[in-house]
Amino acid sequence: MHLEHALVNGLVDELPKALQAMLARDAAAAEPRGLARRSFLKLSVAGGFAIGAFPLVAGAQAAAGAAGLKPFQQPSSFVHIAADGTVTVTINRLDFGQGVQTALPMILAEELDADWAKVRSVHGTNDPAYVDPLFGMHLTGGSGSIAHSYMQYRELGARARAMLVAAAAARWKVGAATLRTRDGLVLGPNGQQLSYGELAEEAMKQPVPDTVALKDPKDFRLIGQPTTRIDAPAKSSGKQNYGIDMRLPGMLTAVVARPPVFGAKLKSVDDSAAKAVPGVKAVLRVPTDRGGEGVAIIADGYWPAKQGREALKAEWDLASVERVDSTKQLTQYRAMVGEPGPRKFDADVSGLSNAPHRIEAEFVFPYLAHAPMEPLNCTVQLQGDKAELWMGSQMPGLDGMAAAKVLGVPMQNVAVHVQMAGGGFGRRAIATSDYVVEACQVVKAAQGAGIAAPIRTLWSREDDIQGGYYRPMHLHSARIGFDAQGKVLAWDHTIVGQSILGGTPFESMMVKDGIDNTAVEGMKEPYDVPMRLTVHHPKLNVPVLWWRSVGSTHTAYVMETLVDEIARQTKQDPVAYRMKLIGNEHPRHRAALQLAVDKSGYGKKKLAAGRAWGVAVHESFNTVVAYVVEASVQKGKPVLHQVTAGVHCNFVVNPRTVEAQVQGAALMGLSMCLPGAAITLKDGQVEQRNFGDFQVPRITDMPQIAVYTVPSADAPTGMGEPGLPPLAPAFANAIAKLTGKTPRELPFKTA
Known part of the structure; x- marks a missing residue:
């Protein structure tokens, strides 16, 4: 029985006590506070100025007086304050269930003195600003999200706060030291107050301070407090979108018939029945991981693509690849x-x-297979020498470079839009970028066949469990x-x-x-x-x-x-x-x-x-x-x-x-x-x-x-x-x- 049905029918008592307690605790949770990236950009343009509406402004800010700061230290890439006071925090990690979409904004909002009720969060991209500050590469892994970005996000919040205070001081013509902040407001010595939304445009013109004073932990009001996750209402109500839910105008969907043994190649393919499935647009040979070869079925949606794959008749060359047997493998290990x-x-x-x-x-x-609830997927749009990718990636920088190599476009022309992922446990952080490379190979082959549409390559549950790594x-x-x-x-x-x-x-x-x-x-x-x-x-x-x-x-x-x-x-x-x-x-x-x-x-x-x-x-x-x-x-x-x-x-x-x-x-x-x-x-x-x-x-x-x-x-x-x-x-x-x-x-x- 689905959880939603259990609640509707009053069957909560049938659930484990631990889950009952969590449901009771979160029953009064606030309305969803996550904000889609497209919605945020619309608000940024229509609703007023936002600090850091465009990540590349970080470079301009550096030239304005913070040349010693690196991109991941610049608040313009992380803090977006709209005219209505909404604060959107960009996270430099993939959230695939571990809660960094809330914890990282909490850290930044603490030093910013933001009104938590107005805080939203979005995922970042493969922009250089979003690297792990310790490793210098885009990475969600090794339990490093909070450990490596705790001080980074505190300093980002403190820098943004200092810029807002400086803007208020300039407007009121008073010393910045006479001002204080609270819940998204700058408060003056004579009872004046200005909201962060009112100050955002002026604050953006202020120099970014190289050094900032951080709060004494005893003064924390947000960090350390039990806080309901920003994404909890959307996830618990089924409104949360993941990479697998990506939709673009004219988008097609692809599934790939992969070799039954890792790295095997095709002997022959009879694709006549697959091409006859209504909705199938193309059946194309594509390279697969580890030097193998597969067949991509591209269709109007997942169901016709899947039916096309089932109708495909493929014969594989298994003689040239090692065929591992678990029983024999154990004997081999014991001999070692x-x-x-x-x-x-x-x-x-x-x-x-x-x-x-x-x-x-x-x-x-x-x-052991990773077996996340959301199987692997990657959506690719190639237009001339520019490419965009959408997927839940733990290493978007590495994946972007792999995509550039396959698609034959300049690395700087590849934008990886990190999406919420339904689990991963390491499978979305892989040096070979196997599922990303494969998706790019599908798009490359499609364009060679005259198909210029964006293509979402989906893995089934069976693909995921049998797909290695x-x-x-x-x-x-x-x-x-x-x-x-x-x-x-x-x-x-x-x-x-x-x-x-x-x-x-x-x-x-x-x-x-x-x-x-x-x-x-x-x-x-x-x-x-x-x-x-x-x-x-x-x-x-x-x-x-x-x-x-x-x-x-x-x-x-x-x-x-x-x-x-x-x-x-x-x-x-x-x-x-x-x-x-x-x-x-x-x-x-x-x-x-x-x-x-x-x-x-x-x-x-x-x-x-x-x-x-x-x-x-x-x-x-x-x-x-x-x-x-x-x-x-x-x-x-x-x-x-x-x-x-x-x-x-x-x-x-x-x-x-x-x-x-x-x-x-x-x-x-x-x-x-x-x-x-x-x-x-x-x-x-x-x-x-x-x-x-x-x-x-x-x-x-x-x-x-x-x-x-x-x-x-x-x-x-x-x-x-x-x-x-x-x-x-x-x-x-x-x-x-x-x-x-x-x-x-x-x-x-x-x-």
Whole structure:
């Protein structure tokens, strides 16, 4: 039953209690405050002057007195104030569910002293102003949106505020120091007041200050307050538009028949039946990812394009490409364990031979698809030597460059309009720009066939799940020796898995001595154990990519279940044992873990019959998340009931964003555990097609989740990914207590 129908029919009680609570809390949410870019531009022209109506004004402002500032420091590209006082903040990231469309405007509006009721937000483009200020490239990833732009957006707001104050001071002929601001107003010493809308045009003529004074955090009125997301009303009512909803005059839609094995080419095509489908405009051969070849069916809409593809008769040359088989792949990986290879850590492990206690364990992690609710899509319009693209991109700069290369137009003539995306988890940040390149190839082929219309290339759910760029399959092998007190004497560990960075622009930075650092992140820390870690990166014909929380998706599971097992074998409480291993070197880990323990009632609350506690703590992207869970095994199936999170992400910009991020990440972490949550290959072809055979959690799988944050005044760290890694091991540790056996393979097996 759809949520809307459930509400209409008064069936809210059928929903999980956690969702009921959220619905009750947000029932009085304000009207939608998101503003479409086209609507904003119309208001800018018809409704009065707006600071920074055109992003390229940043260059002109720099010449006016702020030559030392870079484009991403110029308020003209980020702050738009209309005559009616509406403040539109442009975000330099893709919002695909993580809430930066609210959190970044909150940060800027705080220093601007804006009236939050009048704040809107829009996505940016591939303009140089919208790069990540730390990395210098357009990027939404690595949980860096708030961590990297917190000071940037504070300074942007403070600069815009200073320009407004300077404009008011000039009009009133008083010193700027005598003025103050509040809720979108500049207040004078004699009771005068001017709205930001009234001052916007004059403020635009003021020089941009190089340096600005920022608020003392104790004076924050917006940052740190639980704030309903700007996009929440539109999303909850079905009014939100995503990249897949793009419509342009005369637009056509394309779907692509791709090879069943990655990189394969066509032998022959019979397109007569496809061309006969009403609405089909063209059937064209196009290059596909990894040197492959496909067929694009271009039509009036998605349905005729899809029907045309189904009518297509294509024969593929599979002899020239490697055909991976998951069963054989696991055998290959096992054979690599014990072979010489590069080492991340190289501790002496001779103590294994005489250790009084030992653990030997093998862990297997499958390929995982990103499976966002909105499948991949990209709309391209090519007119002469200029191109425009619309899609939910995590790296619009890189995607724009790839589009320019394919379309044969100057890079500066490509505009990438970032759209709201319905999920992604890393799939929309890819060095090959595969889905963007493909969409551009379709338009290029179409123009060669005399079709000049804009074309939206859509992927189906099946295309998305079978289309590659998975979280890599990994094998871990561990041999651990320890004494009766749980002191680790030697830890010999091997990881086998594909590198996600090899052959990408990130390889030179993050692949050192043959080791992809993303594959080993999370190993050993925060535990000071003598570890020898050997890494093998086999190359296979399966495209791989980061998946939410990257390497920590498997390293956290291995570390936290093994540490828990040592505690059980030495008859120690797993929390106390972790605290002993952590020591005083990692206070944030201790604080997060203690918070989760205290709030959950661990060790004090009596659990229901058949339930057990599970504990895990892990740091990723500079944020520590600890989980204490309650789980059971019912009819051979592991069930997760209750999750308590202790989070140390330093200063919290929007508590509701952190809560939602942890809830979503925990649910995605749970997805790794559910039977059917694996991508497998046979004879080179992906066996899963849709949510019927690649399982994702349903709302009925959602446990009760309580999220608590450790108070901190330090600069915020990332929250998009850190909530995922410790969920699966905490769940597994509870299962181990109930069954006496730790699950060594994901997803969990049912009895």
